[in-house]
Amino acid sequence: MKTDVQQKPLDGSGWLGKVMAGLVLGAALACGLLGVLGLLFHADAQFKTVTSQLLRWFPGPVWGLLVAFSFLFRSSRQAWLVLALLNGSVWALFFFLHALMA
């Protein structure tokens, strides 16, 4: 997050919007990252393989961190915008890799 001294100090205004962005888009982002990592590490859809079992522990904590840090956005609009952009790029990467590897 940017730390521009000129801007007005952060406060709790718009916290609900920021948290909702973290909850909804944060979950989508964690899922997208799971997908990308799964493809990169050749995890298959079998529950017994170690890569898919290890990756299963990944989205939960990432989601928690995203929600926790969503308060740092300047405004609710910025939160939705930034997270949507991140989602777009991660999911685009996922579908690209998916098409490439399938």
Place this chain on the structure above:
Amino acid sequence: MKIRGDIIRLYRNVHSWAGIMAGLFLFIAFYAGGMTMFELPLENWASQTSTLPAPVPVQSLSELVQKARASDPSMATAYTLVLHPDAATPSSLMWTTSSEKEHGPARTIYAGLDPDGRLVTRTRTPSQAMYFLNILHQRIGLPLNREYGRLVMGIVALLYAVALVSGTIVLLPSLVRNLFALRMTETLRRVWLDFHTLLGVCSLPFHIVMAASAAGFAFQQPIMALEKTLFLPAAVHPSAKGGVHSDHGSQLPLEPMAIVEAFNRQAPDLEADALVYSSRGGKLSLRVMVQSKAQIVRRPEGGYADMNPYTGRLIATDFLPNHQTSAFQALTLIYALHFGTYGGWLVRWTYAVLGFGGAFLFYSGNQLWLSARRRRERSEGLTADSFGTRCLSVLTAGCMIGCVSGISAVLAAMPFLPEGGHYQTVEALFYAVLLVCLLVAMCLGGTRSIGSLLCLAGLLTLLIPITDMARSLTSGSVLHPGLESVTLLYGIALMVLAFKKRPRQIMGAALTV
């Protein structure tokens, strides 16, 4: 470490609100979770008086299995051979009469041989009390089913993560300055705040591990479904699937002695603890359980390997200590870090202490929040607590001290309940005690009830060593000096807090301005 003042102020707010929303649930989760560190020994303790068939020598195991199969053919579908019997599983052979595991261990038939070589069996449901405490910890104190329980657990895990991150951010800049500044001379509120900080920082690694793994556990089911859609389907290896077992034909499975020998040959550093057989479509499969006290294992019961019961060859050693790939070792470590199943008893005790300390961290957090709110309300000219403050004060005292009382009541009752306590009985007892405590807190008011509730918790805790002694006097079972001394000291400590004026104030009864 420099963090902007406005960010710290923002996160101080976030920390109090996230903490206050999750604190009550997390207290129960940590207190009950700390108790599950002693799940196996306490189960053994509860099952002391039972008279189950005695174990048979290893040479007679296959004779025992044959006779049991002749008398009850249904046992062949799933049974366990115990190689090292203990108080909870004293017989050499056991099988369950139902596969229903909703309430913990199912109704089990224990089998042995009498001196004339005849089959003797006895049916009993193993104690489900410790399983209840484990579920109480997983469902964060709410009597929910699996589905809703996971959902609420997920929400609380997220709140816990937020509270943890925000607490760390608030603390980082002043960490070195404030960490060991336990200002005992200042106001009580200052002492509590310093104590909350010190406890939080010292157990921070533990809390990070717990928050991360709890979030992992809570969302396991949906993530598994997601992995199925996102990941590419597995490449088919015809040789890896089916080929191993297909050659058994009409072959008979190896004798238990031969299985143990084969296991010792392939894993000479480990000792087989139990052989768990199950069969699907007439094909028998075998899981060899091992106990390894000091190694990293997935569950408190130990590690395991899958073996072909017809050839004695190990098929899968994914969760067998010392025989894992490093990736599976990493996976086991995730489980072990949550369950405290590494490094033996020292780590389990440490985990229990950290768990109870964590519970106290949430108690102190709630009391600090109440004190801050009261101070603000007084400065605004209110003479009595507002409705919100009163509610939280009642809930904090009633739920938190009620949980301590309820768990002590369950432990004290365990040895006297039929079959070591059925799930429903134990559940009813726990919630009855919790409800009584909540009612007391409601009638007396949160702050004034702390003394009486602590007294009740102390009395119920003191009942535990008394039951142990009473049982030993009436039925001649062995005394447990370790358990008795720990619970005695704990009970006395609770009583001291309840009756001495100064400690009662310390527990938050006078934590106003």
